[in-house]
Amino acid sequence: MPKYVKWEVASKPQNDYNIGNKKFSFGKQGISTVDIIVIVIASILIISSGFFLYKSVSTLNTVTKEIENMKINNDSKQETIKKLAELGSNEQMLKEEYSKNEIYIPSSKNSEGIMSDVDNIVNDNGATFVKLEYLAEGAMSDGLVDVPFILKVQGTYDQVNNILVSFSKTERLYVVDKVDSIKTNANSEIINSEIMIHAYYKPK
Numbered sequence: 001m002p003k004y005v006k007w008e009v010a011s012k013p014q015n016d017y018n019i020g021n022k023k024f025s026f027g028k029q030g031i032s033t034v035d036i037i038v039i040v041i042a043s044i045l046i047i048s049s050g051f052f053l054y055k056s057v058s059t060l061n062t063v064t065k066e067i068e069n070m071k072i073n074n075d076s077k078q079e080t081i082k083k084l085a086e087l088g089s090n091e092q093m094l095k096e097e098y099s100k101n102e103i104y105i106p107s108s109k110n111s112e113g114i115m116s117d118v119d120n121i122v123n124d125n126g127a128t129f130v131k132l133e134y135l136a137e138g139a140m141s142d143g144l145v146d147v148p149f150i151l152k153v154q155g156t157y158d159q160v161n162n163i164l165v166s167f168s169k170t171e172r173l174y175v176v177d178k179v180d181s182i183k184t185n186a187n188s189e190i191i192n193s194e195i196m197i198h199a200y201y202k203p204k
Contacts, residue, residue: 104172105144105172105202106172106202107204108201109201110201111134113172114147114199117170118132125159125166132151132152133150134147134148144201145202145203146200148197149197152194153195156189156191157181160179164176176197178196179193179196
């Protein structure tokens with residue numbers, strides 16, 4: 001009699017790992033190792049692209065700021081060049097500007113010039129000149145020489161105030177340092193004033 005052979009078929013689990021053909025199966029569909037490698041590489045490329053994009057934006061912002069600063073500096077230089085060109089094209093204007101500078105801070109003390117300014121200012125404002133006293137000169141760090149002097153005048157408060165304003169409008173540089181005033185008497189509007197002033201010159 002024929003022998004009956006009992007065939008037992010073992011059911012495989014749903015998640016099957018077939019290493020021989022390099023295939024990982026999950027359920028009914030599988031993802032190959034090649035797919036995994038592609039996904040990893042794509043992820044790295046996306047991350048790298050994001051990083052380089054960030055660096056590019058930062059670099060662009062920096063370059064933009066530098067360009068703006070260069071534009072400001074260039075505009076300033078262009079304005080300077082324009083002024084120099086205007087002076088250079090007019091020799092007479094250049095000489096006049098140089099002459100004004102020589103008056104503003106002359107190359108010598110020029111006591112006569114200071115005395116002339118004082119006389120004109122005091123007389124034009126209706127006050128009375130009393131005395132002009134020079135103090136010791138002093139050399140400054142930038143090469144200028146300080147010429148301090150005390151001007152004593154008599155006049156009303158408005159006259160003395162106008163004298164101070166007038167010194168700021170002279171062609172030569174004067175700096176008012178201090179003003180001391182007292183009334184001649186209680187019933188008079190006339191005051192005695194001592195004005196501390198500085199003039200300057202720069203020896204060549």
